[in-house]
Amino acid sequence: MAARPRIKKNRGLPVNLYSEVKKGVTYFKYRRPDNGKSYSMGTDKVAAVQAAKQLNAELMQGYDLVSNVLGTNNSDTLESFITYFKENHFLKRKPAQASIKIFDIRVKQINKALGSKRVDEITIRDVATFLNTLTIRASNQARGYMVDIFNYAVAEGLCADNPAASTIKKIEEKQRKRHTIEGLKLIREASPQWLKNAIDLALITAQRREEIVSIKFNDIKDGYLYVVQQKTSKHSDAGWIRFKITSQLDQVIKNCRDNIPSPFLIHHKPTRRKQAENREHWTQILVDYLTRAFKKATEESGAYRELTEAEKPTFHEIRALSIKMYKQQGKDAQKIAGHASEQMTKNYAKGHDEIIWSEAIPDLDVSNLL
Numbered sequence: 001m002a003a004r005p006r007i008k009k010n011r012g013l014p015v016n017l018y019s020e021v022k023k024g025v026t027y028f029k030y031r032r033p034d035n036g037k038s039y040s041m042g043t044d045k046v047a048a049v050q051a052a053k054q055l056n057a058e059l060m061q062g063y064d065l066v067s068n069v070l071g072t073n074n075s076d077t078l079e080s081f082i083t084y085f086k087e088n089h090f091l092k093r094k095p096a097q098a099s100i101k102i103f104d105i106r107v108k109q110i111n112k113a114l115g116s117k118r119v120d121e122i123t124i125r126d127v128a129t130f131l132n133t134l135t136i137r138a139s140n141q142a143r144g145y146m147v148d149i150f151n152y153a154v155a156e157g158l159c160a161d162n163p164a165a166s167t168i169k170k171i172e173e174k175q176r177k178r179h180t181i182e183g184l185k186l187i188r189e190a191s192p193q194w195l196k197n198a199i200d201l202a203l204i205t206a207q208r209r210e211e212i213v214s215i216k217f218n219d220i221k222d223g224y225l226y227v228v229q230q231k232t233s234k235h236s237d238a239g240w241i242r243f244k245i246t247s248q249l250d251q252v253i254k255n256c257r258d259n260i261p262s263p264f265l266i267h268h269k270p271t272r273r274k275q276a277e278n279r280e281h282w283t284q285i286l287v288d289y290l291t292r293a294f295k296k297a298t299e300e301s302g303a304y305r306e307l308t309e310a311e312k313p314t315f316h317e318i319r320a321l322s323i324k325m326y327k328q329q330g331k332d333a334q335k336i337a338g339h340a341s342e343q344m345t346k347n348y349a350k351g352h353d354e355i356i357w358s359e360a361i362p363d364l365d366v367s368n369l370l
Helices: 045-059 063-070 078-093 097-114 124-131 136-155 181-189 193-205 247-256 287-301 315-328 333-337
Strands: 017-022 025-031 038-042 224-228 240-244 358-360
Touching: 017 045, 025 045, 038 045, 078 097, 078 136, 097 124, 097 136, 124 136, 181 193, 181 287, 181 315, 193 247, 193 287, 193 315, 287 315, 315 333, 333 358
Parallel strands: 240 358
Antiparallel strands: 017 025, 025 038, 224 240
């Protein structure tokens, strides 16, 4: 038989902990699951909750396994709530596909470790132990999602506190090195034409991978190339940029025009039919494919041989090199990159009735790379 749902006054309390109001004062009591005897836990809610969790850990060993078999515990599990959270909160923020992909990867790891546990039974130690099994970057990503998930769980009355928020974010030491002009030149020379075009476009416009593979020929209008940055367009005016077609950018666009009919500037003819599946157009380059192709070109070129695999710069680091080169040439790197301020604005302007495009002039001299 399934456990009865908790009445309103006990929602948010760990299982077996109950509250009772006497003369305006709230008292807590713990009922042992093995013999039904009750014990006073005083009036301090935080202390009562922590004690109840510790007692449950001792007295309810094997409970989760049994309840999963009997089907009595599924509605209160973390895995069940994460499904609810994703549908009713996370996806409603309209995150980018890349963000959804990372979320799903981390959720799979979270569920494997803690998904079968009741939300109100998960402790700080449970979360910390799980996070310690991941790499620093993955741990911080998972922690961020868990803090958000448990915040909603607290708001829904499924638990009294947020165990993920009490853990400490790990310090990430950046291993990835920056590109040098010499290194990127070697990689470019070892690249197929479509990848050369992608490198040139990234260097001229200082845009991220997601934007580079999404730019289409019909985004070119009246002497401008219009780009909507997926990462910031929902939050800041800097997310909408129109690049003046300078001679430098015009040459890159001309190089992208070939005998392959494609709506995308960066495109190729796939060698296998499977490569063309799940795409907007059969010539489309996906972000992951771009990353793999750049890595292959890096290996074949012999660039950065002195660096470890974790230190070798990726396609993403072209953006940093572009910004650096613009600054060295005395140009406005801030508008080119789509930065609303030196530190990327935290105060987002919302609610505009019409899009305000930020204008940028991509006139970087890249002759030393070609």
